[in-house]
Amino acid sequence: MNLARRMPLLALTLSVAACHSRRTDKYIPQETAQVLGVDAASIQRSIVTLVDSGASPAWVTPERWKRVRALYASYAYAPLWIEEGGVRERASALLSALQNAPTHALRTDAYPLDSIAKWVNDKRIDSTAGPSVIANADIVLTAAYVAYASDMLVGQIDPKSVSQSWHIPARPAAVDSALVATLTDSSMVAGLDAMAPRDSEYAVLKQEYQRYRDMAGHGGWKQIDAAVSPAELTARLAAEGYEASSPDSVKAALALWQSRHDLDADGKLGRATREALNVSADDRMRQIGANMERHRWLPRALGDRYVYVNVPSFRLDAYDSGQRTLSMKVVVGAEYDGRATPVFSDSMRFVVFRPYWTPTATMLKTEIRPKIAADRGYLARNDMEYGMTDGVRVLRQRPGPHNSLGLVKFLFPNDYNIYLHDTNEKSLFGKSARAASHGCIRLEQPDKLAQYVLGWTPDSVSNAMNSGKNDRRITLAKKVPVYIVYFTAYARDGALHFANDVYRRDDALNARAPSSP
Numbered sequence: 286m287n288l289a290r291r292m293p294l295l296a297l298t299l300s301v302a303a304c305h306s307r308r309t310d311k312y313i314p315q316e317t318a319q320v321l322g323v324d325a326a327s328i329q330r331s332i333v334t335l336v337d338s339g340a341s342p343a344w345v346t347p348e349r350w351k352r353v354r355a356l357y358a359s360y361a362y363a364p365l366w367i368e369e370g371g372v373r374e375r376a377s378a379l380l381s382a383l384q385n386a387p388t389h390a391l392r393t394d395a396y397p398l399d400s401i402a403k404w405v406n407d408k409r410i411d412s413t414a415g416p417s418v419i420a421n422a423d424i425v426l427t428a429a430y431v432a433y434a435s436d437m438l439v440g441q442i443d444p445k446s447v448s449q450s451w452h453i454p455a456r457p458a459a460v461d462s463a464l465v466a467t468l469t470d471s472s473m474v475a476g477l478d479a480m481a482p483r484d485s486e487y488a489v490l491k492q493e494y495q496r497y498r499d500m501a502g503h504g505g506w507k508q509i510d511a512a513v514s515p516a517e518l519t520a521r522l523a524a525e526g527y528e529a530s531s532p533d534s535v536k537a538a539l540a541l542w543q544s545r546h547d548l549d550a551d552g553k554l555g556r557a558t559r560e561a562l563n564v565s566a567d568d569r570m571r572q573i574g575a576n577m578e579r580h581r582w583l584p585r586a587l588g589d590r591y592v593y594v595n596v597p598s599f600r601l602d603a604y605d606s607g608q609r610t611l612s613m614k615v616v617v618g619a620e621y622d623g624r625a626t627p628v629f630s631d632s633m634r635f636v637v638f639r640p641y642w643t644p645t646a647t648m649l650k651t652e653i654r655p656k657i658a659a660d661r662g663y664l665a666r667n668d669m670e671y672g673m674t675d676g677v678r679v680l681r682q683r684p685g686p687h688n689s690l691g692l693v694k695f696l697f698p699n700d701y702n703i704y705l706h707d708t709n710e711k712s713l714f715g716k717s718a719r720a721a722s723h724g725c726i727r728l729e730q731p732d733k734l735a736q737y738v739l740g741w742t743p744d745s746v747s748n749a750m751n752s753g754k755n756d757r758r759i760t761l762a763k764k765v766p767v768y769i770v771y772f773t774a775y776a777r778d779g780a781l782h783f784a785n786d787v788y789r790r791d792d793a794l795n796a797r798a799p800s801s802p
């Protein structure tokens with residue numbers, strides 16, 4: 286039997302997906318001549334029969350079964366886990382990773398943990414096992430390995446299946462290459478560990494997920510009402526880790542708690558604060574877990590220099606050499622009439638100073654034309670005119686300080702017609718909840734972002750915004766990646782923050798999160 290011809294290989298390259306340094310010594314499955322005294326060739330024939338039968342385990346999806354088959358084809362259908370002496374350290378490392386998966390807010394009810402544990406801990410595969418028993422055990426281990434890698438590298442839930450409006454594509458090639466690179470690594474423990482997101486924000490979420498899981502397992506905290514006493518409020522804050530050493534410091538502790546829940550940090554127990562305090566520990570745990578899943582949907586590396594907008598926190602951060610160098614408030618799309626800002630990534634290519642604003646066809650029909658019909662002075666008062674854009678006659682607003690786009694806009698052409706821009710409504714940034722636009726993102730400090738992406742001096746940017754040529758387009762020397770994301774639990778400066786679920790997307794994810802103990 287020519288095992289090498291059994292099926293075409295996926296693009297399982299060794300060069301791409303290693304998230305950690307690889308050692309020079311490799312584990313090579315084909316080097317095993319026999320397993321528990323059984324000739325490797327007979328085990329290979331059994332593996333071929335089983336994987337080509339088309340009958341995958343019920344808990345393995347077709348896509349993942351395809352990866353299982355491709356892995357075996359890559360190694361001439363040699364057993365990948367059960368070594369010469371039986372189930373050894375590599376399988377033990379896999380079992381440990383699967384058992385610890387709930388610490389990453391991953392569900393493990395689909396994994397055959399009981400069977401794997403018996404093989405690993407009880408040595409159920411003994412010296413009397415035949416080739417079909419060994420082959421079946423090895424295939425189950427491989428299927429569990431593929432499932433774990435897929436869950437960790439691209440997420441356990443398809444965002445399209447739970448209405449997340451998430452348009453940052455998954456990275457199947459990263460899964461394929463990581464499967465091979467980790468399988469052949471001499472340290473399976475290190476390889477499996479490296480599959481989790483490695484950024485500091487995920488590390489904070491993972492730590493806090495466990496802390497809230499523990500709190501939920503011990504009953505969480507009591508609900509409070511408007512008549513709560515200072516002692517009860519102190520106890521409630523302390524239950525979540527916000528200690529007040531004296532009655533006078535309760536207000537300060539509450540203000541800190543508010544600042545980390547994206548509320549006005551006034552130290553007062555208003556309705557919004559009370560409602561947030563009454564979210565249970567179990568719900569907070571699930572919220573953190575949902576956002577850990579969203580982290581797994583992101584690319585593992587965002588680049589050295591990029592712009593990052595978190596919609597629920599109403600904030601833009603710009604990074605250079607991996608360090609945050611700029612931060613500002615933003616206004617995002619309103620949560621009604623299809624104005625929600627979508628999640629996607631693209632590359633900023635242009636900056637336009639003193640732009641015209643051309644309303645969309647929908648805005649013209651539903652908002653502007655009815656106003657023109659009712660008010661003859663509307664066009665003059667709003668500095669609007671009919672002009673030519675790309676050979677088409679359009680209604681547009683003239684450049685200047687009263688323009689709805691302000692004095693500068695930042696373009697990263699995309700399918701959603703979303704961009705960043707200045708605004709003539711500066712008062713919006715004084716509000717804590719800032720979902721008020723038609724979908725595009727308004728900036729608190731557009732001049733600072735122009736300096737960041739162009740490398741210009743403050744004076745040069747100011748001149749271009751305030752007295753330069755109208756509709757002046759500047760092409761960036763190097764495109765800047767832009768990520769529009771949606772995280773309702775996130776880390777900032779090493780501390781956990783919660784944001785309002787402005788588009789009500791958490792429930793669908795929370796329902797899939799593991800339950801508290």
